[in-house]
Amino acid sequence: MSGDRCFSDPIYDYIRICPTVCAFIDSPQFQRLREIKQLGTSYLVWPGASHNRFEHSLGVACLARVMAEHLAKNQPELGITERDVLCVELAGLCHDLGHGPWSHVWDNHFIPKALKGKTWKHEDASEMMFDALVQEMKIDFPPADCEFVKALIAGDPGRCNGREKTFLFEIVANKRNGIDVDKFDYIARDSRAIGEKGNISLTRLIHSARVIENQICYDIKDANQIYELCYTRFSLHKRIYNHKTAKAIEYMIIDALLAADPIMKIAQQIHQPEKYIFLTDDLRGRIQSSDDPRLAEARAILNRVTTRRLYKCVDYKVIDWADRQWFRDNVTPEKIVEAAKNHTLSESEYHENEEDTGLVELEDLEPKHVIVDLAPMHYGMQDKNPLDFVKFYSKHNPDKCATPGPGDVSLLMPAKFAEVLLRIYTKEDRFFGIVQAGYRAILKNRQDDLSPGESSYDYGVDNPPVGALTPTPTLPPTSPRNLSISGSSSKTTPFNVFMTVPRGFPKSPSQGMKMRSQAKREREDDPEAGRAKKRRTA
Structure with missing residues (x-):
């Protein structure tokens, strides 16, 4: 078509955009998305993940048009019009207009803390920014079509009172199955x-x-592709979006924004499109470049991100979906601090390191130093099999659809489709071992209160002594050496053995090296003193 523009894209090669859609792209509201990283803080872990909401939105618009045109061409009886295709394409283009700085960090974490009790999500801002865009750019777009586009973004056909085709709402934001x-x-x-x-x-x-x-259905021979899509979503959330370092940086950015908000009034701008347009990832630079003494705390936190002095993950565990509420209620910063201060040290822990300052640090420990992160991980439909929410057809019956039953797709489906990744962070290195001890005291108390087999949650392996990794003896010598972790207790403990550290764990690995080097030098300078120290700790 005359006036069409092509955008080069690494995924789809060239994306052709008509003049009407280009009018939306060439607006301050849409161009703002160039300044918001698609993966938020994950970019600070994966340098290649530098793409922004801008190119993602172009890609969604492209696929939305392709999907709508495919349905219109192959099923003319559906009555899909060019107006329908255009509105679906615009919904794909504008669905992320309301994302705040660092994407989901903004609406999932910062806003709920900055504006307590307020219900707000980025989809609300997307509609606000869409209205502001149409008005400011004076785009000649019918009001009914504007409402249709916003309903498509929300995935809510009820907002159109039955005037629009229901299946079109499954193209951009499918609330039925997420596909x-x-x-x-x-x-x-x-x-x-x-x-x-x-x-x-x-x-x-x-x-x-x-x-x-x-409703939109798929050929049964593509069921494995749908399953792979859902599994990949889970895998990306577990490995990339919730990477421990990316999450640590998220919490540091949240703390910095909360410290800056009373001065900069950031949160209050979510309902002001003329202000919201300037809320992007460059907030970090604005804070760090400021010489306002009131922003000193926020600057200090962000400078720690720059120099990689991050909050530390002291422990983690994958927990069962069914137990998530117990952990929300009982594993909190307040309860971890309380447990740490009530925890009784054994004699061996007291003498583990004579230079341990754990008892002194314990007096300084407060709930504000501890972060509990519970990250739900699932295939898209929480703890349910996502394929149970997708309907399929076959070439033999292209006008009949059904949900696949057992054995129709695979017999190797996982037993569970959801879990929760629990991580405990400390904001100050000196509290590392103490926070871990408090957290583990909570889990041990729970385990002691449960009778064998009572919990639906398998806490994992026993707490083994050093060197308890042994080959499974039942395997023949020619088989690969599978390792199992054995322990003396008949009752499993909730601890992640791979994260265990002494209560007086050093402030940092480098400090630990310094302490060991100092101890070695002392033994070399005075062998008798070194032997006396060993006798005292024996």
Whole structure:
């Protein structure tokens, strides 16, 4: 078409955009997305993940149009009009207009803490920014179509009172099963950014789509592709989006923003489109470059991010989905501090390191020094099999759809489709061992209160002595050496053996090296003093 523009894209090669959609792109509201990283703080762990919400939104718009045009061409009886296709494309383009700085850090963590009791999500801001865009740019777009686009972004056909085709609401924001072009794009784009090629064919999935019973269904032979899409979502959340270092930086940015908010009034700008347009990832630079003494605390935190003096993960554990509420209620910063201060040290712990300052540090420990992070991980439908929410057809019956039953797709499905990753952080290195001891005291008390087999949660391995890794004796000598962790207790403990440190764990690995080097020098300078010290700790 005359006036169309092409955007070069690493995923789809060239994206052709018509003049109407270009009018939305060439606006301050949409161009703002160039300044917001798609993966937030994960970029500070994966340098290649430098893509922004801008290119993701272009990609979703592209796939939205391709999907709508495919359905219109292959099922003309659906009555899909060019106006429908345009509105779906615009919904894909504008669905992320409301994302705040560092993407989900803003609406999932900062706003709930800065504006306690306020219900707000970035989709609300997307609608606000969409309205501001149309008004400010004086785009000639019918009000009914504007409402249709915003309803498509929300994935809510009820807002159109039955005037629009229900299945169109499943293209950009599918609330029925989460299989939509937004997910198609971010999984492909994010995977490429971290150096993974992936094996999901988006073209195949789109061409497999078919509307049956007013919902988008897929060919049964592509069920494994749908499953792979859902598994990849879970894998990205576990390995990339919730990486321990990226999460530590998230909490540091949140603390910095909370410290700066009383001065900069950041949170109050979420309802002011003329102000919100300037809320991007450059907030970090604005704070760090400021010489306002009132921003000293926020600057100090962000400078720690720059110099990589991050909050430390002191412990982690994967917990069962069914137990998540107990952990929310009982594993809190306040209870960890209380448990740490009530924890009785054994005689061996007292003498583990004569230079241990744990008892002194304990007096300084407060809940504000501790972070408890509970990150839900699932395939897209919480603890349910996502394929149970997708309907399929076959070439033998292209107008009939059904949910696949056992054995229709695979017999190797996981027993569970959801888990929660629990991490405990300390904001100051000196509290590392103390915080871990307090956290573990809580879990040990729970384990002591449970009778054998009472908990639905398998806490993991026993707490083994050093060197308790042994080959499984039942395997033949020619088999690979599988390692099992054995312990003397018949009752499993909730501790992650791979994170165990002494209560008086050094402030940092470098300090630990310094302490060991100093002890070695003391023994070399005065062998008798070194032997006396060993006798006292024996």
